[in-house]
Amino acid sequence: MIDHTIDSNEAAGLAHRADTAAHHRAEPPVLTLKGLRQTFKTPRGDVPAVAGVDLEVRPGQVLCLVGESGCGKTTTARMAAALTEPTAGSVLFRGKDVAEMDRTERAAFRRSVQYIHQDPYASLNPVRTVYSTVSAGLRRHKLVASHAEARRVTTELLERVDLVPAEDHLDKYPHQMSGGQRQRVAIARALAMNPEVIIADESTSMLDVSIRVSLLNTLGRLRDELGVGFLFITHDLAVAKYFAWQGEIAVMYLGKVVERGTAPRVINDPRHPYTKALISAVCEPDPDLVRKERVRLRGADIPDLTDLPSGCDFHPRCPLYEEGDCDSVRPPLVRGHDRLLACHVATRR
Amino acid sequence: MSPVNDLPATPDTDDGALLSVRGIDVGYRTGRKSHVIAAHEVSFDLHPGQSMALVGESGCGKTTLGLGLLRLLPRTGVIPRGQILFRRKDGVRVDVRTLEKEELRRFRWNEAAMVFQGAMNAFNPVLRVQDHFLDTFRAHENGRRRSRKEILEHSAELLEMVRLDPARVLTAFPHELSGGMRQRSLIALALALKPQLLILDEPTTALDLLTQRSIVERLTELREQLSFSMLFITHDLGLAAELADRVGTMYAGRLIETGTTRDIFHRARHPYTSALIDSVLPVVGDLRVPTPLPGGPPGLHTLPEGCPFAPRCAHALTDCATTRPALDVLTPRDRGLSHTAACLRSTDSELHAEGAPR
Numbered sequence: 001m002i003d004h005t006i007d008s009n010e011a012a013g014l015a016h017r018a019d020t021a022a023h024h025r026a027e028p029p030v031l032t033l034k035g036l037r038q039t040f041k042t043p044r045g046d047v048p049a050v051a052g053v054d055l056e057v058r059p060g061q062v063l064c065l066v067g068e069s070g071c072g073k074t075t076t077a078r079m080a081a082a083l084t085e086p087t088a089g090s091v092l093f094r095g096k097d098v099a100e101m102d103r104t105e106r107a108a109f110r111r112s113v114q115y116i117h118q119d120p121y122a123s124l125n126p127v128r129t130v131y132s133t134v135s136a137g138l139r140r141h142k143l144v145a146s147h148a149e150a151r152r153v154t155t156e157l158l159e160r161v162d163l164v165p166a167e168d169h170l171d172k173y174p175h176q177m178s179g180g181q182r183q184r185v186a187i188a189r190a191l192a193m194n195p196e197v198i199i200a201d202e203s204t205s206m207l208d209v210s211i212r213v214s215l216l217n218t219l220g221r222l223r224d225e226l227g228v229g230f231l232f233i234t235h236d237l238a239v240a241k242y243f244a245w246q247g248e249i250a251v252m253y254l255g256k257v258v259e260r261g262t263a264p265r266v267i268n269d270p271r272h273p274y275t276k277a278l279i280s281a282v283c284e285p286d287p288d289l290v291r292k293e294r295v296r297l298r299g300a301d302i303p304d305l306t307d308l309p310s311g312c313d314f315h316p317r318c319p320l321y322e323e324g325d326c327d328s329v330r331p332p333l334v335r336g337h338d339r340l341l342a343c344h345v346a347t348r349r
Numbered sequence: 350m351s352p353v354n355d356l357p358a359t360p361d362t363d364d365g366a367l368l369s370v371r372g373i374d375v376g377y378r379t380g381r382k383s384h385v386i387a388a389h390e391v392s393f394d395l396h397p398g399q400s401m402a403l404v405g406e407s408g409c410g411k412t413t414l415g416l417g418l419l420r421l422l423p424r425t426g427v428i429p430r431g432q433i434l435f436r437r438k439d440g441v442r443v444d445v446r447t448l449e450k451e452e453l454r455r456f457r458w459n460e461a462a463m464v465f466q467g468a469m470n471a472f473n474p475v476l477r478v479q480d481h482f483l484d485t486f487r488a489h490e491n492g493r494r495r496s497r498k499e500i501l502e503h504s505a506e507l508l509e510m511v512r513l514d515p516a517r518v519l520t521a522f523p524h525e526l527s528g529g530m531r532q533r534s535l536i537a538l539a540l541a542l543k544p545q546l547l548i549l550d551e552p553t554t555a556l557d558l559l560t561q562r563s564i565v566e567r568l569t570e571l572r573e574q575l576s577f578s579m580l581f582i583t584h585d586l587g588l589a590a591e592l593a594d595r596v597g598t599m600y601a602g603r604l605i606e607t608g609t610t611r612d613i614f615h616r617a618r619h620p621y622t623s624a625l626i627d628s629v630l631p632v633v634g635d636l637r638v639p640t641p642l643p644g645g646p647p648g649l650h651t652l653p654e655g656c657p658f659a660p661r662c663a664h665a666l667t668d669c670a671t672t673r674p675a676l677d678v679l680t681p682r683d684r685g686l687s688h689t690a691a692c693l694r695s696t697d698s699e700l701h702a703e704g705a706p707r
Binding site: 212 | 406407527528529530557558559560561562565584585586587588589590591610611614615624625626628629630631632633634635636639640641642643645
């Protein structure tokens with residue numbers, strides 16, 4: 001049997017991580033999202049994909065967004081990276097509104113906030129070599145003086161993301177690499193700019209379980225050693241738990257954050273009925289756990305964003321639904337003793 | 350060399366199995382005279398009412414095997430040897446591998462149906478859902494000619510069975526349905542002709558957690574109601590633990606361990622199976638640092654001489670690089686439920702500290 005216990009080395013690493021986490025928590029956020037909204041206009045009516053989200057990403061910290069598809073995770077991430085303009089609200093980088101930045105400030109913002117996409121098969125240009133892909137930003141932002149330097153820096157970057165021996169990979173094309181290796185190239189490309197924040201949108205969901213863990217460990221090292229802040233998006237609660245254990249998890253439902261708190265609190269002691277339902281829906285790889293008690297939803301299907309229910313968005317599916325406030329008043333995201341929660345019933349308890 | 354296991358050597362032996370796969374190779378033609386084999390010497394028995402999961406990383410030959418069993422491979426696919434014996438509803442055993450074109454058409458959907466990978470793309474986007482049902486019934490309902498109205502009524506019943514609103518779904522185009530609704534419609538369609546065997550390829554991948562949960566519950570209920578056998582392909586071990594009564598692990602195109610769900614999840618004897626289970630990130634409980642499994646499965650052209658897993662194996666001996674282990678029976682049971690593993694150290698007490706297998 002393979003040993004399940006954490007060996008002393010890893011335990012030391014974890015302790016170290018906890019120290020740095022405590023240290024970083026005091027630091028001001030690098031990236032702040034304030035009252036962010038995105039409404040898409042469609043022939044069927046307005047779609048409020050993101051309806052008022054406030055989040056902060058701190059250096060060396062992870063903020064993990066979880067939720068079902070269509071809940072606005074990716075839209076939030078794209079606004080955070082200033083790839084789309086919010087309908088309302090603002091993105092602040094080091095306290096400065098991105099929308100009001102001048103050319104040089106914006107270039108610095110673009111360098112400091114990097115995006116890793118979901119699909120490594122689609123996010124790499126198939127006719128460019130690894131060297132060409134990774135060094136493109138270096139050359140564009142004139143961070144390297146010569147070809148030789150570009151190759152040297154690229155080699156270092158590949159080593160940092162555990163693509164070793166780096167020399168063998170420099171001149172490969174994406175089709176010559178596996179999914180996990182491609183995703184490492186995408187990470188190296190993001191790292192080339194020496195970013196302060198990495199926005200990772202479902203970056204591990206396309207990979208096999210075995211590769212996923214080692215990729216998450218690579219990302220974790222960047223977080224701990226380089227102090228990179230992460231806005232990490234995933235629909236996989238296990239991944240969120242593993243990667244954001246020292247950080248925060250925000251659960252989104254239909255464009256709003258419904259529960260937000262430290263990862264151990266949210267995962268091991270969920271309060272919002274939606275978070276509870278998500279966690280109890282996970283299939284555990286143990287046949288003896290199969291018959292465990294599950295949260296029963298009143299309805300299986302997610303409401304249409306063009307036709308949201310009145311009151312709490314979750315009430316048509318909510319097992320805790322009570323007549324009264326739930327179907328008439330939208331619950332605000334309020335601070336409880338250890339987390340933020342948007343639920344009439346759970347906050348009362 | 351045929352694998353050493355408890356399966357009857359003579360394929361004529363009739364032990365009540367619904368599907369008896371005997372030493373099949375499934376591969377793809379790569380040239381006029383060359384082919385690669387993606388699934389090697391696969392043998393197993395599936396008995397009526399059983400649900401078996403095939404697990405493994407991508408590129409282990411799971412989908413190739415699943416498609417091969419129904420002869421649904423793309424045109425370059427070949428099954429150069431072996432037997433796929435299937436007991437039809439009329440009690441006759443046929444070898445799917447050698448069925449003629451017309452017999453094969455009658456076999457598919459009536460006897461065994463498949464739910465393909467990627468609920469998003471399995472429907473024809475320019476046909477309404479009802480047209481898919483009409484097409485299916487007309488193509489596979491042997492000899493029966495029913496009116497459009499009758500077929501649509503039957504289709505509505507099927508959709509209700511998977512808790513969909515037929516009035517809304519039947520006339521909808523696939524893009525108007527959510528992923529979960531599409532997947533449920535596909536399951537309804539696959540069950541249209543009451544097949545004895547349902548093969549599902551990654552039935553919940555790309556679906557949301559809550560949708561995934563509702564599909565799992567639906568499948569469990571349907572299996573109780575209609576008592577079909579199920580073979581499903583997944584890389585999600587949690588799903589396997591939940592939906593299957595038995596599991597087969599595939600690696601580099603071979604079945605390397607089979608057993609009941611408990612055998613596999615509680616006392617796995619192949620290091621690859623254990624490594625797969627250990628690399629799963631759990632949601633419940635405190636943080637556990639999983640053991641990553643380095644590397645990836647070998648390419649089909651570069652299979653190592655000995656055990657294909659030896660280069661990645663933490664417990665490999667020198668013999669492992671030269672001897673290919675056979676699938677040995679560790680715990681014999683009937684109805685194909687034996688615990689078998691293809692590992693030289695499968696009975697090594699040093700590795701498996703909990704003692705002899707029960």
